[in-house]
Amino acid sequence: MLNPVPTQLGPVQGREESGVRSWLGIPYAAPPWGRHRFAPPQPPTPWKTVRDACSYGPPAPQGLQLPGSDIAPSTDPAPGCLTVNIWAPTPTPEPLPVMVWFHGGAYLAGAGSEKAYNGTSLVREGVLLVTVNYRMGVDGFGQIDGAVSNRGILDQIAALEWVRDNIAGFGGDPQKVTIFGESSGAGCVLAMLTMPCARGLFHRAIAQSIPRMFLTQPLAHSVTQAVAAAAGIEGTADSSSLEKLSPQALADATRLVMSTMGNRADEWGTLAHSPSPFGPVVDAATLPEDPWTALRNGAAHDIPMITGHTRDEYRIFTAQQKRFNITSDEADTALHVFAPNGDADSYRAIMPEAQPGELYEKVNTDYLFLAPTLQAAMAATDAGGRAFVYELCIDPIGGIGSPHAIDLPLTFNTLETGMGALIPEPTDSVIESGVMMRSAWTRFAATGNPGWPQWGPDQSVQIWGGENPVTRYPEAERLELSLTDNCGALELLQYQEQRR
Numbered sequence: 001m002l003n004p005v006p007t008q009l010g011p012v013q014g015r016e017e018s019g020v021r022s023w024l025g026i027p028y029a030a031p032p033w034g035r036h037r038f039a040p041p042q043p044p045t046p047w048k049t050v051r052d053a054c055s056y057g058p059p060a061p062q063g064l065q066l067p068g069s070d071i072a073p074s075t076d077p078a079p080g081c082l083t084v085n086i087w088a089p090t091p092t093p094e095p096l097p098v099m100v101w102f103h104g105g106a107y108l109a110g111a112g113s114e115k116a117y118n119g120t121s122l123v124r125e126g127v128l129l130v131t132v133n134y135r136m137g138v139d140g141f142g143q144i145d146g147a148v149s150n151r152g153i154l155d156q157i158a159a160l161e162w163v164r165d166n167i168a169g170f171g172g173d174p175q176k177v178t179i180f181g182e183s184s185g186a187g188c189v190l191a192m193l194t195m196p197c198a199r200g201l202f203h204r205a206i207a208q209s210i211p212r213m214f215l216t217q218p219l220a221h222s223v224t225q226a227v228a229a230a231a232g233i234e235g236t237a238d239s240s241s242l243e244k245l246s247p248q249a250l251a252d253a254t255r256l257v258m259s260t261m262g263n264r265a266d267e268w269g270t271l272a273h274s275p276s277p278f279g280p281v282v283d284a285a286t287l288p289e290d291p292w293t294a295l296r297n298g299a300a301h302d303i304p305m306i307t308g309h310t311r312d313e314y315r316i317f318t319a320q321q322k323r324f325n326i327t328s329d330e331a332d333t334a335l336h337v338f339a340p341n342g343d344a345d346s347y348r349a350i351m352p353e354a355q356p357g358e359l360y361e362k363v364n365t366d367y368l369f370l371a372p373t374l375q376a377a378m379a380a381t382d383a384g385g386r387a388f389v390y391e392l393c394i395d396p397i398g399g400i401g402s403p404h405a406i407d408l409p410l411t412f413n414t415l416e417t418g419m420g421a422l423i424p425e426p427t428d429s430v431i432e433s434g435v436m437m438r439s440a441w442t443r444f445a446a447t448g449n450p451g452w453p454q455w456g457p458d459q460s461v462q463i464w465g466g467e468n469p470v471t472r473y474p475e476a477e478r479l480e481l482s483l484t485d486n487c488g489a490l491e492l493l494q495y496q497e498q499r500r
Contacts, residue, residue, distance in 0.1 A: 001054075007166045010047035014086070015054050020120050023086045023170065024113070025057035028162035029155060032135055033078035037243045038147035041082060041158040056113035057083030061247035063108030063137040063254045067320065068418040071111050077246045084159055085112050087119030087129045088171050095173035097445040100130045100163060100202070102156055104183030104405065106276035107141050107213070108254065116408050116418030125442035128172040132159045138227055138242065138250040141278040143220035145238035149283040153188050153195070160192075160201040178445040180206035182408060184276070186307075187211050190376055191280040193303060194294035195287055204448055206306040206441060208407055209313060210373040213279030214290055218495035219268060220281040223257070226264075227277075230256040271493045273337060274368065275317060282492055292372075292490050295379035304448045305380055306441070308390035308461070309373045311474075314364040316403035318357075331356035338367035340485035350477045362478070369404070370475060371482040375490055377455045386448070387455045390437075391474060393465035394430050396423040402465070410434035410464070411441065433464045 002021055004011040014023035029041035036042050058079035059071050088096070101117060103110040112131030119129035132155075134140060140152025148154065164174050179202045181189045186207035191214075192198040193205055215223075224237040231253035233241050242250070257277060265272040282290050294300075318324070335344035347363060348354075354362070377387035392402050392410070400406075400422050409420035413434055423430060440450040440462070452470045453460040459473040473479065 004050045005169045007169060009044060011050045012053040013050050016090075018120070019090055020123055021088045021090070022119070023053040024055055025083045025085065026051075026053055027057070027080060027082060028084050028159045029082040031078055031080040032082060032139065032151075032155070033247075038139070038144055038151065038239045040148050040151065041155045044082075056085060057081060057133065059111035059113060060133055060135050061137065061139065061251055063251040064106070066105055066109050067316070068116070068421050069109070070115055070417070071109070071113070077248065081133050082135075082155055082158070083112075083133050084162060085119075085131045086170055087123045089123050089126070091171055095168060095176075096126060096128045096171055097176045097178065097442070098128045098130065098163060098167055098172040098174070099178045099180060099442070099445050100132065100160060102132055102134070102179065102181035102185035102188050104181065104185040105136065107152065107184045107187075107278035108137050108251075108276055110136075114418060116414045116420070117412055118414055119412070121413035122438060122442060125438055127442045127445050128167065128170060130159070130163055130167070132156060134159070137247070137254055137278065138224060139247050141220075141281065142224040142227065142242075143215075143217055143237070143281050143283075144224055144242060145221075145236075147239045148286065149217070149220075149281045150191070150286045153191055153280060154197075154286065156188055157192065157195070157198050157201065160198065164201055175203070176445070177202040178204040178206060180208070180441070182208040182411070183211060183405060184279075187213065187280060190291045191287055193300040193305070194289070194291045197286065202303070204304050204444060205300075206444065207373070207376065208307070208411070209309045209369050209404060210307060210376055211279070212368050212372045212490065212493070213271065213274055213276060214492050215271070215279050215281050216492050216494045217281055217283055219271060219493055222267065222495050223271075223277045226257045227253045230254075267496055269494060269496045270337060270367070274493075279493070290490070290492050292375050292379045295376060295385070296382050298383040300380065301383045301385040304386040304388070304444070305377070306388045306390065306444055306450055307373050307377050308392070309369045310392040310402040310404060310406055312361065312365070312401035313369040313404045314361045315401055316405065317364070318361060319400070319403070323360075326357040326360040328356045331359045334360045334363050338363045340482050346481060350481060366478055366482055370478065371485075372490055374473075374479050375482075381455055388444070388450050388452060388462070389455045389473065390462040390464060393463050393474070394423075394433060395465070396427075396430065397425055398422070407437075407464075410437050413438065429466060433468055436468055437464050
């Protein structure tokens with residue numbers, strides 16, 4: 001056992017194993033239930049005796065179970081889930097850069113306690129790692145009458161405030177904080193880059209596979225109304241009615257809504273074809289404008305950023321849906337829905353030899369991840385900021401390629417768990433790509449430079465995979481086509497009032 005570490009709330013005691021220290025399950029906010037339901041995060045109750053920090057806190061209620069996840073949906077109606085976990089190397093004379101991880105999971109699932117996010121390998125690169133639990137689903141991202149928006153991201157900001165106030169006691173430098181996340185975690189990172197209430201709490205950012213799902217208030221409210229109706233509450237989406245339902249009842253109702261999302265295209269537009277009905281809400285208060293516009297207007301011009309995506313993002317979704325034989329009609333439908341400006345012919349023209357399955361996957365990848373990710377980099381550089389871009393291009397056995405989230409086992413060196421199942425026999429090349437990726441991430445946390453040229457007119461990117469070259473962005477032609485969509489500006493997902 002380690003000596004207790006004082007925090008502003010009370011002392012905590014962790015443990016050391018194989019030269020890595022850890023403190024788990026430390027509350028950064030009060031349990032968000034009862035009178036705190038649908039409220040911004042509230043301070044937790046302080047403690048005077050030494051608090052054991054050797055086991056994880058409970059996960060937030062889960063809307064689904066992610067592939068490879070060891071976090072099952074909870075039956076606890078009110079878990080004390082707003083906690084952080086810390087990993088650090090043995091003490092050093094100088095404070096270490098801090099990396100704060102926000103997990104993905106479609107704004108519906110996941111936890112900082114996932115085995116896939118074990119911090120041992122990263123902290124051996126000379127950083128201190130923090131992972132965070134936050135509210136999800138309706139509790140975290142539903143647009144509810146009488147409640148503040150973006151509660152899940154406000155939880156994350158409260159965790160960053162806790163880091164600012166306490167991390168020095170664990171050996172971290174509060175003036176050198178990097179936030180990073182993947183998928184919905186990357187969406188939260190993108191949001192925080194432009195949220196006034198997050199300003200000054202971090203100094204660098206890494207966003208791995210940024211999803212498009214940023215919603216207007218009317219659309220987010222419509223989603224919440226649909227979930228309320230599925231839970232048996234008709235005609236309202238206000239806090240007084242929803243707070244009577246347990247988080248898991250709302251999660252169950254969310255799954256019902258997700259099973260019929262494809263039938264809501266006339267109302268929800270392209271959100272109906274997305275992996276999740278939730279996302280950050282542009283509410284003019286917590287998140288004043290869409291993050292791509294805010295970045296282009298200089299909201300985070302002084303915060304260097306790494307962003308990128310995997311080559312075959314959407315393949316994991318087709319595999320989950322068992323869509324192995326996409327027909328020409330299905331590809332045509334996807335092209336008309338997702339191709340820039342609905343121009344299916346122009347999209348086909350840049351891949352004239354592509355089969356229906358490839359067209360289907362690529363156009364979904366471009367719409368959901370490629371365009372939002374690369375346009376974030378371009379918006380940042382347009383404002384004079386620094387952005388570094390990568391693409392993950394590994395090819396493990398089984399033909400899965402480089403789908404969404406396969407970067408996680410490389411980021412954390414957790415090939416034996418989670419999405420590491422897609423890399424059952426990692427080659428020396430894959431292992432080396434992971435080593436280089438972790439080194440780049442931690443170098444960036446320390447210096448603001450990962451070791452390859454920043455994004456610019458030459459479109460230089462770091463490829464993770466093969467010989468790990470720095471080269472021109474391989475998807476440049478598809479990116480150029482995406483820039484023709486509404487003059488290259490990403491629109492928020494909107495409620496389709498004109499169709500009703």
